[in-house]
Amino acid sequence: MERKRSRKREAILDCLRQTDVHPSAEWVYRRLKPRIPDLSLATVYRNLALFKQEGLICSLGVVQGLERFDGDTSPHVHFICTGCGRILDLPGLQLPAELASQAVQITGGQVTGASLRFHGVCRHCATPSPAEAAG
Ligand code: ZN
Ligand code: MN
Numbered sequence: 001m002e003r004k005r006s007r008k009r010e011a012i013l014d015c016l017r018q019t020d021v022h023p024s025a026e027w028v029y030r031r032l033k034p035r036i037p038d039l040s041l042a043t044v045y046r047n048l049a050l051f052k053q054e055g056l057i058c059s060l061g062v063v064q065g066l067e068r069f070d071g072d073t074s075p076h077v078h079f080i081c082t083g084c085g086r087i088l089d090l091p092g093l094q095l096p097a098e099l100a101s102q103a104v105q106i107t108g109g110q111v112t113g114a115s116l117r118f119h120g121v122c123r124h125c126a127t128p129s130p131a132e133a134a135g
Contacts, residue, residue: 008036008039012047012051013056013071015031016071017072018071022068022069025041026041056071058073060087063087077115083121086122093116
């Protein structure tokens with residue numbers, strides 16, 4: 001039983017680390033279900049919540065009604081498409097360091113992390129496909 005549980009845990013964590021789609025719990029569930037027939041959506045939810053607490057993954061918030069997760073916890077900037085829900089990494093971008101020192105000055109506290117998310121329309125959504133344009 002214990003072994004079975006940790007096998008699922010590992011599969012869920014691996015799944016998150018091996019994709020860059022920044023998936024929802026539902027996406028992870030659909031992906032793993034054929035390989036792990038007794039997997040339940042509740043188990044996926046529970047493990048994702050645990051991973052989040054343990055700092056193994058991070059949450060990118062709710063996009064189109066579903067919470068989205070990232071298995072890459074290194075600091076990086078995201079672009080979230082409000083059209084299709086795609087979440088892209090923008091690896092070349094960095095938060096300017098002076099922003100953090102300004103935050104420290106203003107709050108008189110300490111900064112332990114920061115994240116930046118752009119919202120917009122991705123290039124797939126910005127250019128309608130020929131079918132859509134015709135319809
Ligand atoms: Zn899009
Ligand atoms: Mn990411």
